[in-house]
Amino acid sequence: MSRTLCALVIVAVGIGLAGCASDTSERPPSGSTARRPGEDDGTRAERQNREAAANTALAERARSGGEIDNLLKNGSFEQWPEKAPLPTQWSAVEQEAAAKIARKTGGDAVPRDGKIAVAITADRGVVSIANDEIVITDSENANLRGKTMTAGVWAKADTGTAAFINIRDGVDESPVTDHPGDGTWQFITVSYTLSAKATRASVRLGNRKQDGKSTVLFDGAVLTVATP
DSSP states (O other): OOHHHHHHHHHHHHHHHHHHHHHHTTOOOOOOOOOOTTOOHHHHHHHHHHHHHHHHHHHHHHHHTOOOOOOOTTTTOOOOOTTOSSOTTEEESSTTGGGGEEEEOSTTSOOSSSSOEEEEEOSSSOEEEEEOOOBOOSSSSGGGTTOEEEEEEEEEOSSSSSEEEEEEOSSOBOOOEEOOOSSSEEEEEEEEEOOTTOOBOEEEEEEOOOSSSOEEEEEEEEEEEOOO
16 A cells, blocks of 8 residues: 555544544443453453342342442432532533433423432433542542442433443443333443542443433432442
């Protein structure tokens, strides 16, 4: 291939990537079995088994009404001042997210728990919110580094690959777990082992359908440290 042609290909690829950057820069991973730094096949399998067991344990407790040691102060979204765009302790991940989020208190969107649920609609990009209250430093919550965390939320969606949950630690993020899209409230979970250099333990909830009409609902978010 000539130098001129190579240059043209590189320029074309660069333009293509730049054109879609705003749409994909905050798109969560759909799933990964890649090894973490320092892992071999055995330790990766052990971690994945631990995370899967944590998912099952949290889902069983939530569905049975069991007690959950929730680290989130406002996972229920009940603390939401009337004129505020978002619930207390939650922030918009994408710049346009605040305009796509609404509080629902009844009608065709009856909350799963309490009096308030979060509704999210997406059109040209992923729209999501995150709870970033758990900051990790050498002097604060340092014991969470390297720990397996499990997050869960009651979600409702009429279509698949719309409502999702994942965990971010300031270094990397977990794969997403999607609601099945059957139109019912389902408790969806995700587990993730935080990096040894983690700077936060953040739960992210969102809508990645991007069709402008699929609204998803969330209620009762939780974040726990998985038990061994």
